[in-house]
Amino acid sequence: MDTKFKKIVFENSDMIVNMWMKEIETLKDGNYTSSVSDELFESTNREFVNVIFSSIQHRGSTHVVEDFSEKLINLGWPLSYITDGLQVFRRVTIDFILSHTERIDSTYISELIRSVDLWTEPLIRQLVNEYSGSWEHIVSLQRVALQELSAPLIPVMDNITIMPLIGTIDTERAKLIMENLLDGVIKHNSEVVLMDITGVPVVDTMVAHHIIQAAEAVRLIGSTCILVGIRPEIAQTIVNLGINLDKFPTQSSLKKGFSAALNMTGRDIVENQAKHKQIQDMIDSLSRE
Amino acid sequence: MKKIPILKLHDYLLVSIQTEIDDQTAMQFQEDLLQKIHVTGATGVVIDLTSVDMIDSFIAKVLGDVVTMSDLMGATVVLTGIQPAVAMTLIDLGIHLQNVPTALDIEQGLVKLHQELGA
Amino acid sequence: MEKSCVSIKIELDIVAARQLGRELAKQVGFSVVDQARFATAVSELARNIYLYADQGEISFDIIKNMNQSGLRLTATDKGPGIRDISQVMQDGYTTSGGLGAGLPGVRRLMDDFDIISEENIGTTVTVVKWKR
Secondary structure: OHHHHHHHHHHOHHHHHHHHHHHHHHHHOOOOOOOOOHHHHHHHHHHHHHHHHHHHHOOOOHHHHHHHHHHHHHHOOOHHHHHHHHHHHHHHHHHHHHHOOOOOOHHHHHHHHHHHHHHHHHHHHHHHHHHHHHHHHHHHHHHHHHHHOOOOOEEEEOOEEEEEEEOOOOHHHHHHHHHHHHHHHHHHOOOEEEEEEEEOOOOOHHHHHHHHHHHHHHHHOOOEEEEEOOOHHHHHHHHHOOOOOOOOOEEOOHHHHHHHHHHHOOOOOOOOOHHHHHHHHHHHHHHHO | OOOOOEEEEOOEEEEEOOOOOOHHHHHHHHHHHHHHHHHHOOOEEEEEOOOOOOOOHHHHHHHHHHHHHHHHOOOEEEEEOOOHHHHHHHHHHOOOOOOOOEEOOHHHHHHHHHHHHOO | OOEEEEEEOOOHHHHHHHHHHHHHHHHHOOOHHHHHHHHHHHHHHHHHHHHHHOOEEEEEEEEEOOOOEEEEEEEEEOOOOOOOHHHHOOOOOOOOOOOOOHHHHHHHHOOEEEEEEEOOOEEEEEEEEEOO
């Protein structure tokens, strides 16, 4: 039976393609591909239907499908274009074959549906795999990228280190931050660490909990953590949520935190007087003339 | 049974824990240290934990108790050199040793004692 | 799958159990922090056996699933059992004068946690740490 169906389809491929193209055209409006030019849409459709036919002919030849899916992925076409296209192909083909057969009984119909399903199944599977494979690849790349910029530790002075935090903090990242923080404190022998949360968009109980834990771990290994960069709205959420940050020092800005850190390590900023003196000397020398 | 050595340095006592601590050693150490504080009249103690790779809730409790007990006897205790891995484990366990002074190493521990005792 | 056991009868067995635990954690390839977490969990569970059930057994096995490997720890005793599990899982609850950080702490140290206990029959705690 299967060979017979195939014969019908290939003998009438032009008609089926035309029917398919017409159906696909109706899906275009108000849909995913509405921003695509008509010529590109038309040519892609033609290529798609060729891929479908060659796949049926060669029982799922993979190269053509691979090239096609790669092209679609690069163009950024949605996966739904492919699934819709194959659905339409099934519908159109079944309709076509039924309308060209005189004797129809239930066995015949079920045989037909089975055959057409078997033609499209490997295609759907492969195309979906190609798509999801490309997504997974992107996600894993982004995860690595995120980890790389996750938690840098900058030693700015003997015994003083700054850790700027940027972006949302989840449990996974919080662990990484804590590990980097503690290892860095030991490595740089930091008496004071300034944790800057200016770049953290939202501080909820979970984020605050992670920050508090990190600060407490820092205290356990014998250093002090100052939390800086607390913006007004973050101060408000912290108090409204009933989070207690009393136990460790906080400052509104990195600047204030840094002078607190200098203070804790027994240092002070001294203005260099030389500049004033030079100007004074210049004025003096001018008045002498 | 293992015994943890306690060294005297002027008014301070120095302890470096180098062995795997079992419960009995920990209890014995508690007793020895308090006895030594009593005998020497030491005002400060530094306990260095650099070589300790694990602190569970029991040992944490013994350490916390030692600090409080020594305090009662007039000696301030500073814990030094707690490893990052150990600190993270303690945080996971929910043990924060809140009232215990800490420092990065023995040297800074001694500086901290000096500051706290105002001498 | 390999399996190793330590029976807990005397206090020093706690040290033996956690040393073996750390050794296995190293073999599986845990990070230093996770080695410490695992060894600490072993110590807590072994001490619970010693304190409350007098004797019991700690066993380890290396497990693998689709894309990760991990270390499973089973602590079994035939002690008095736990009447109210939700109570012992609360932070700060203790009957021995400890910190009350044991079981809730172990749950935070490990990835999977399971406890089965029946009064006068015994307690089994099974925990898993996955390699990150």
